Amino acid sequence: MFLCLSRLSLRLGRVSRCHGDRRLIATVVSGTKTARDVKQRLVLQVEQMQTHFSGFRPGLVVLQVGDRDDSNLYISSKLKAAAEIGINAKHIRLPSTTCQDEVLRNILALNEDPEVHGLIVQLPLDSDKPMDQDLITNAVSPLKDVDGLSCVNAGRLSRGELRDCFLPCTPQGCMELIRQTGVSVAGKQAVVIGRSKIVGAPMHDLLLWNHATVTVCHSRTKDLPDQVSRAHILVVGMGRAELIQGDWIKEGAVVIDCGINYVTDESRPSGRKVVGDVHYASANQRAGFLTPVPGGVGPMTVAMLMQNTVISAQRFLQNQTRT
Known part of the structure; x- marks a missing residue:
């Protein structure tokens, strides 16, 4: 079952709790924590390069x-x-x-x-x-x-040449957060909301080449709630505040929210607050795993940029040692 994954929830630091016979509290997938782990790994890799290649x-x-x-x-x-x-x-x-x-x-x-x-x-x-x-x-x-x-890297990604290109940072970060849940992508129904070059289109490609069956939805998609309800994995990058409502979401789904939107909040000194593209409070009662905004995808985007830079440096050194 996709629901109440107690061992996975414990590994992520929170236990999913069933309410009645159907409702649950989602496990929060922290991008802040995952990004910190990625950066710690990269520190060690950079130190190794400095040791072996004179600073x-x-x-x-x-x-x-x-x-x-x-x-x-x-x-x-x-x-x-x-x-x-x-x-x-x-x-x-x-x-x-x-x-x-x-x-x-x-x-x-x-x-x-x-x-x-x-x-x-x-x-x-x-x-x-x-x-x-x-x-x-x-x-x-x-x-x-x-x-x-670039078109070269985007083209290689679209053809599934994942080892021969740089993966866009936000979709790559989303994939890492999905991995943190322990839920296998292969064979799952995945829905991506949004088709931008930066998030939606490459997210589709990454999920597809990790063997999900992928549907991409956008501003002209009809019956969006029905499309969302089919998703075991839902990635949202539409740029519309709290567009996705909790009762649209398949129970137990993995929900990755890429949205960053500012809405009015008179209770705050700034007069506004940041929300995602998913209505968090209601989604929290349906999803199995859910990223927060802020503290979800955002930190992962920066971490993946750093990872790509380290990979590029490693490739450079490999080419230098061959010549």
Whole structure:
């Protein structure tokens, strides 16, 4: 049965409790804890590289155009995580007046820099000039595309070549959280809500190549509650606050909420609070496993970026030892 998985619940630090003959309290799947475990593992890997290769450190560059406050916050969390792990991270901020050709020149120079193993372009681009976001994203070398957003890496993922590409950070983090539940993906009915290039589309591919039967829903999907009710595994990345209601969810399902939405809350000093795309209180009474917002997928996205950077550095060293 998919319900009341006591041993798995104990392993995750909480016991699921049945209410009456059907209802239960979901086990919270903490992204904060899982991300901390990932980073501790990465610290050891970086220390091993430093020991065997004369102080070598993985290098990560975050290239930003403009000065958006939200982007600055995200970049700060990435730089902090890199410092904790031992990754040499650098932030390059170009003014919003920078033209597209100058952005591309910076990317090409960083592609050629042997001390840079991971390169990400912080999105969205905050530019006063016309910018082709896809062109800029694809200018990043696939060998350094630790965000996994280039057409080359996306194409390899879509074909199931998981070992030959960088996996996008948020979907990869979602898969790690699903693994933490102990629930096998193979053979399960999975539903992904949202089809963005960053979350929904690659999430579909990851679940498919881990042998789930996957349905993707979006803004034009008819009878969304019926689609959701079939999911043993539900991943939501629609960007709509508390869209998914608890009574839509299959009892005992694994629910991964990628949403980050700000809603009014006059009880808080800021006047607002963060909620996910899933109505947490009602979902908590139906799901078997549920990620919180905040503290769920968000920390895993940063952890997977660090993991991809370390993997890229390891590949670089392997290539160096062969030549």
